[in-house]
Amino acid sequence: MKLSALALLAALAPLPSLAAAPDLASQLTGQHAVYKLTLSKLRTHDITGATGQMNFNVVDGCTGWATTQHMTLIIRNVDGSLTKSVSDYITWESKDGKTLSFTLRESDNDGKEKIDSAGTATHTGPDDSGVIDYTAPTKKEVKLPPGTLFPMQHTEALLAAGRAGKQFISPLLFDGTSPDGAQATFITVLGHHGAEKAPWPDLDKFASTDVDIGFFERKNQDETPDFRTSMRYYENGVATGLVLDFGDFVMSGKLTSLSVPPSACPPAKSP
Structure with missing residues (x-):
């Protein structure tokens, strides 16, 4: 019998709460990485080329992580015209996993310019449940299901899975890129x-894990991910060998510049 992706999602046990592992993010560091994006596969006749860059x-803000991602894509259409899209993604994630x-x-x-999504999400329960307060595109409140991880927590979860020799994990994720919750x-x-x-x-002393990640909208019973990506993740959080699957086309991301600044934060206290 062939198991569908969603059947596997349902079959896998949920991850334990990250609140039980306060030192989980001990190897993550600040970084400045630049990726050159090139077209690697087309699945449509409407596009003839694509290029781009992602910064x-x-x-490391000591009590939290400040993340910014700036991505530019230029797509050449079949009629020769060019479509340019620029996205900016900005987050602050507290190290205690709460906000x-x-x-x-x-x-x-x-x-x-338009704001696709903005607001604040808070873990209020010991099971990583909580609430999202959206301020854009409309003001509303959405519940966070139990077990929902934020982006840096999600990165640590997949790195922990690699260290533990697991083949699959299926955590819920809320990263703020969707107006519809986790x-x-x-x-x-x-x-x-x-x-x-x-x-x-800067990566020589770190172990690494190769992963393929599919992202699914929870309200849809669709076996095809809305977005798919793969990369090698190093234990400090730096990714190389990006593959970004947008559906109609696939982009490869080559790391062209990397700097990892030393931490200015005091050493974490032993529990």
């Missing part, structure tokens, strides 16, 4: 590697 920044503030805004060819994710661990010589010296 990803993480600042995530988020903004996602986009602009089109004309430079007209998403289901299905993570396939493709391999785990010990520390080894890497193309970037």
Whole structure:
């Protein structure tokens, strides 16, 4: 019998609450990474080419992580015209796992900007349940289901799965990119590697995990992910070898610049 992706999601046991592991994020660091995006696959005749760039920044604010992602995509249409889209994604995630503030805004060819999603999410229960207070695109309140992880927690969960030799995990994720609350994710661990010589010296001392991640809207019973990505994640949170599957086309992301600043935060106290 062939199991569907959603059947596997339902079959897997949920992850334990991250509140039980206060030192889980001990290896994550700040970073400034730049990726060159190139077209690697087309599934439509409406597009003939695509290129782009993504800048990803993480600042260790000692009590939380400040993250910014700036992505530019230029798509060449079959009639020769170009479509440019620019997105900016900004978050603050507290290290105690309680709060995530988020903004996602986009602009089109004309430079007209719109806010797709903005607000604050809070874990209020010991089971990582909680509430999202959206301020855009409309003001509303949405519940966070138990077990929902924020982005840095989600990264730590997949890294922990790689270290533990797991093949699959299926945590819920809320990252602020959707106005409809938490998403289901299905993570396939493709391999785990010990520390080894890497193309970037800042990564030499870190183990890494290869993953494939599918993102699903929880309200739809769809076996096809809304978005899919794969990469090698290092234990400090840096990703290499990005593959971004947008459905109609697939982009590859090559890391072209990386800096990992030393932490300015005091050492964490032992429990």
